[in-house]
Amino acid sequence: MQESSHLLGSPWKEHLETAVRAARDAGRIQLEAFDKPHTVDFKGETNLVTEVDRACEEAIFGLLRDAFPSHDFLLEESVTPRTDSPFLWVVDPLDGTTNYTHNYPHFCCSIALQLEGSTVLGVVYDPVRGDLFTTLAGSGAFLNGRRIRTSDEDQLIRCLVATGFPNEIRTARDKNLRKFAKILLLVRSVRRSGSAALDLCYLAAGRLDGYWVLTLCPWDQAAGILMVEEAGGRVTDPDGRPTHLHSKALV
DSSP states (O other): OOOOGGGTTOTTHHHHHHHHHHHHHHHHHHHHHTTSOOOEEESSSSOEEEHHHHHHHHHHHHHHHHHOTTOEEEESSOOOOOOOOSEEEEEEEEEOHHHHHTTOSOOEEEEEEEETTEEEEEEEEETTTTEEEEEETTSOEEETTEEOOOOOOOOGGGOEEEEOOOTTTTTOSOOSHHHHHHHHTTSSEEEOOSOHHHHHHHHHTTSOSEEEBSOOOHHHHHHHHHHHHHTTOOOOOTTSOOOOTTOOOBO
């Protein structure tokens, strides 16, 4: 990782550097197995998990647990015992699994650290592009060591925005279809990438001007929300209220 000013003197330097190593390890696993046959299991009709998800999670968990044995973990694919530690690592080992299983090169690893319920650190790594997004609370957001900022565009018709749809869209109460159709006519264009963590990082970097989604899990969003906020953006629920780790809907 490129050394940058946001690490100098930070109490989270060791935590961030360890999270970056873990994300890069996961990225190597993803690239080594990309474009090869996978063992695919189903958490729902269209909600997939592969042996790569599990291998990445095992690598990340092992490294973080060895470095910080007293910390708790919230993992996408596994349940670990909770000890009521004030520290909680929130990990999505492979965000964009559907993309990955179709050899569609848009996926990432997302790692966040919370202290007493507040996110203090986020790392999102896209191994295909070599994009490493990092953030520390109060210290800004960075892409490959360079500070990033959100877009300042204030005209919807000039905006490129992104969204996502529920994994179980056939049975979801709100499928996001009406909102999608309405917003599509108000903005320049809409993207649906299949990776919420990267959508939030693209928003932080000014590649997107806006984002909304109705169904997210904690590991999809923990690192990305801090990334957006530290890049100068604002994240709320659809009614403009503050979000929390278990919020489903974001704007």
